[in-house]
Amino acid sequence: MKTVIINAPRELLIKDVDIPKPGPDDVLVRVRASGICGSDVHRYLGTAFGRTWKYPMNSGHEYCGEVVEIGKNVKRFREGDHATLGVAWPQGYLGAFSEYVLIPNADERLYQVPKEVSFIEGACLEPFTVALQACRRPNPTSEDKVLILGAGAIGLSVLWACKARGVQNIIVSEISDKRRGVAEQIGCRAVNPAAEDLAEIVMDATGGQGADVAFECAGTGATLNQAFALTNRWGRISLIAHYRQEPPFSVETIARGGKSVYGPFSPGPTVEEAIQLVAEKKVDLTSMVSHTFPLEKAQQAFEVACDAAQSVKVLFVP
């Protein structure tokens, strides 16, 4: 089977390898769609965050596929089931940038996807799950005014998650026209901070108080500082992005403000929640898919994924 190896920063190899053989607790999934995550882009570019993994490596954890082989102890899956999550590439298995992926301990790690959810939607379930998790503790309600910084796949997933919670007042800040257009279509006020005064717009929309909740999904020093400057006295701030460089930020900002700051993860079974919202058509994750490529075009796919001006979510369709 074909698999994509990140050999070194910006250097990919497409290799022919044996299809993995599932052990008694494992399942083999034929990958039908797999998404390039922001974290994969970091690994591809070799940023400080990306280099916390060792080259050469395979990667890819956002996928959906079809169960083709099942270990004898596996109880929850049958051949032909659609499934997602559970890749273990950091533990030395191949990831989802491959034609097939082996999921160890599948009963614990793999999730069943109902057939009314397409493979493309299924591949977007992971970032959407991250967004649902990131919403749990700052807990935006329909009364809250929400600011989302960055409209990549995570920012847009947060936008969908907020809409599913009934949040009415959402401002999304994004410099890419392409991504801003998608955000607008999903439904929000989309601001170009390079051309408009974001601070003024947020303050006007919130009676001079600042947003109740901010989601930092862009990963720049400017957006990190905006998340604090543009939230109100008791603002809740969710930091989801990874940073290409350590951002300039004064910790005093936290000590002096009355704000609460959260990381993206929280306990609770959100994968099922994500699957349900997609299956019920309450969210349309295909809205954020801008490109699909075969594995053979991996280099082009990654280059496109690096370019926020032209892409949102880039998927492989092996």
Ligand SMILES: [Zn+2]
């Ligand atoms: Zn991801």
